[in-house]
Structures are given as structure tokens and as C-alpha cells.
Amino acid sequence: MSRGTIFLEQAALIQRHTYPQDQHVVRLLAPECARRAEAGMFVHIGCDVDIPMRRPISIMRCDPDEGWIEILYKVMGPGLRAFSRCQPGDKVSIIGPIGQGFRPTTARNIALLIGGGVGMPPLIFLAETLAAMNSTDSSCRYEPIAFFGSEIPFPFELVGGQDQIAGIPEQVTARLKLTDDIAVPSRLASKAGIPGSFDGYVTELAAEWLKMLDQAALDRVMIFACGPNPMLQAVHDLAQRFQLPDQLCVEEYMACGVGGCAGCGMLVHTDKGPAMRRVCVDGPVFDGYSLDFLRSQEK
Numbered sequence: 001m002s003r004g005t006i007f008l009e010q011a012a013l014i015q016r017h018t019y020p021q022d023q024h025v026v027r028l029l030a031p032e033c034a035r036r037a038e039a040g041m042f043v044h045i046g047c048d049v050d051i052p053m054r055r056p057i058s059i060m061r062c063d064p065d066e067g068w069i070e071i072l073y074k075v076m077g078p079g080l081r082a083f084s085r086c087q088p089g090d091k092v093s094i095i096g097p098i099g100q101g102f103r104p105t106t107a108r109n110i111a112l113l114i115g116g117g118v119g120m121p122p123l124i125f126l127a128e129t130l131a132a133m134n135s136t137d138s139s140c141r142y143e144p145i146a147f148f149g150s151e152i153p154f155p156f157e158l159v160g161g162q163d164q165i166a167g168i169p170e171q172v173t174a175r176l177k178l179t180d181d182i183a184v185p186s187r188l189a190s191k192a193g194i195p196g197s198f199d200g201y202v203t204e205l206a207a208e209w210l211k212m213l214d215q216a217a218l219d220r221v222m223i224f225a226c227g228p229n230p231m232l233q234a235v236h237d238l239a240q241r242f243q244l245p246d247q248l249c250v251e252e253y254m255a256c257g258v259g260g261c262a263g264c265g266m267l268v269h270t271d272k273g274p275a276m277r278r279v280c281v282d283g284p285v286f287d288g289y290s291l292d293f294l295r296s297q298e299k
């Protein structure tokens with residue numbers, strides 16, 4: 001857990017790539033944020049001087065040495081529309097890094113990462129983190145595997161290939177070049193007919209893979225996920241079906257974004273009973289079994 005320092009920075013926008021359906025990948029020079037960012041944390045972005053409310057966006061990648069962070073977002077309304085007009089060289093006000101991120105543990109070293117739509121960024125960050133831990137710390141033996149789903153074109157370079165993942169249909173070959181480059185196996189799911197992808201929901205793809213694991217392997221699996229609430233519900237159903245722990249990165253409407261206004265309260269269940277938690281600073285990552293909105297769906 002980190003209750004680290006949160007910084008206000010005037011970040012320089014250094015790169016923008018635009019993808020179909022108003023998806024954008026943006027790189028920002030923000031050295032303080034890059035130094036302390038962890039997978040699952042987010043930045044609160046000032047989109048325009050005329051729009052007082054900031055917008056929360058997950059950190060997808062960072063390079064502490066070069067001092068940049070990268071984000072992926074899809075425009076939903078006026079805030080991110082205004083931010084999309086910022087071009088390389090422009091300055092952007094950001095607050096970050098904010099929140100409690102994912103907590104991988106070597107006790108469950110098979111990390112099943114599931115990301116949906118603009119919920120993919122925290123899982124990409126986690127995949128890079130686990131791969132880096134494996135290469136720098138010989139006591140770490142994480143075995144990450146990632147499944148990503150989208151119903152619109154993926155805002156990434158995609159690759160295919162011959163190598164198989166046990167349990168995954170052999171025609172399902174599409175994956176992200178980003179995760180291939182760090183040797184994290186991944187596959188894509190979509191009902192939109194993306195070539196090489198699994199024709200269905202990302203959770204159905206993950207279930208295919210889980211089904212072929214024996215009990216000894218299942219005992220080593222931890223699920224990490226981020227995506228829209230119906231996807232998180234399906235992920236949590238999967239966790240219950242296979243009796244696995246899950247860490248879920250959730251979204252809530254936010255005002256201050258730094259713990260001061262209680263505007264992002266979410267009902268969770270703790271050892272001491274029900275309690276309200278602030279998604280911005282107590283989350284956005286929570287134990288899936290603690291989340292009331294998932295429990296209330298249980299039969």
C-alpha cells in the first residue's frame with residue numbers, strides 16, 4: 001500500500017496518438033508523478049481553464065528516468081474533448097499520482113490480468129511492473145497473463161503469431177505488441193469481428209484459460225481487473241466460480257480527487273462491518289469481495 005505524496009505539476013504534453021472512436025494515447029512530461037506512480041493509480045487532469053472540474057484518468061505507463069507518464073482515454077464529453085485540443089508543447093495541469101494501486105503478491109504469483117475498453121491502462125502498467133520485477137529481482141517469479149477486451153478498435157499496435165496458450169482456441173492469436181515486447185502472454189476478445197480475436201467477452205476468454213488449470217495452479221492465481229461495471233461483475237463471478245481472490249479497479253464520479261470532499265464514496269464491507277470508502281484515495285483498487293455493488297448482485 002502506498003499513501004504516497006500527491007503532486008500538482010504543470011506537465012508538458014510531449015506526444016499524442018489518436019485512434020478510432022475518439023481514443024487518445026498521450027504522453028506527459030511529469031517527473032514527480034512518474035517517480036511515484038504505481039499500477040492502478042491515476043492523475044486528475046485540468047482539461048481547460050474554462051472547465052473547473054478535473055477528469056480522473058489512469059496512468060498506463062511511466063518512465064521515472066525520463067520523467068514521463070502515458071495515459072489512454074476516450075472522449076465522453078466536454079472535459080476530455082477540450083483536453084484533446086492540447087498538442088505537443090502545451091502545458092497541462094495534473095494532480096497525481098493518486099490512489100491505492102494493485103497489490104501483487106508472490107504467494108499467488110500467477111497474475112491473471114483482465115482489462116476492458118479504457119479499463120486496459122492499469123493492467124498494462126501492472127504487466128510492465130511484474131515483468132520488470134521478474135527481471136530485476138531474482139526472488140520474484142511472477143507469471144502474468146493478460147486478456148483484453150474491446151468492442152471498438154484497440155488503440156494499440158496489434159500482432160499475431162503461431163505460439164499457443166494452453167486452453168485458448170488456436171485461431172485466437174491477436175495480442176498487443178506492447179505486452180509481446182515484455183514477454184507477457186496476452187490475447188484479445190471482441191464481439192466486433194477484430195481479426196484473430198476471441199469472438200465473445202473477455203471474461204469468457206479468461207474462463208477458457210482458467211478451465212484448463214489444475215487445482216495446484218488455481219491456488220496460485222490472483223485476478224486483477226479494470227473495466228466497466230458489468231465487466232467487473234462478470235470478473236467477480238469468475239473469481240467466485242473458481243474460488244479466486246480478485247483486486248478490482250473501480251470508477252466513480254469524482255470532484256476533488258484527493259480525499260477532501262467525500263464525493264466519491266462507495267459502500268464496502270470490512271471486518272468491522274459496512275463502511276463508506278473514498279474511491280479516489282482509499283481506492284480505486286478494492287478487494288472484489290468487499291464491494292457492496294457486486295455483493296448486492298449475488299443470488
Ligand SMILES: Cc1cc2nc3c(=O)[nH]c(=O)nc-3n(C[C@H](O)[C@H](O)[C@H](O)COP(=O)(O)OP(=O)(O)OC[C@H]3O[C@@H](n4cnc5c(N)ncnc54)[C@H](O)[C@@H]3O)c2cc1C
Pocket residue numbers: 042055056057058059072073074075076077078079080081118119121250251252253254284
Ligand atoms: C479512477 C478513474 C480512472 C479512470 N481512468 C480512465 C482512463 O484511463 N481512460 C478513460 O478514458 N477514462 C477513465 N476514467 C473515466 C473518465 O474519468 C471519464 O470518462 C471522464 O471523466 C469523462 O470526462 P468527459 O469530459 O469526456 O465527459 P463528461 O462530460 O465529464 O462525462 C460524460 C458522461 O460520461 C459519464 N462519466 C463521466 N465520468 C464518469 C465516471 N467517473 N464514471 C462513470 N461514468 C462517467 C457520464 O455518463 C457523463 O454524463 C476513469 C475514471 C476514474 C474514476
Ligand code: FES
Pocket residue numbers: 253254255256257258259260261262263264265278279280281
Ligand atoms: S473526489 Fe473528493 S473525496 Fe474523492
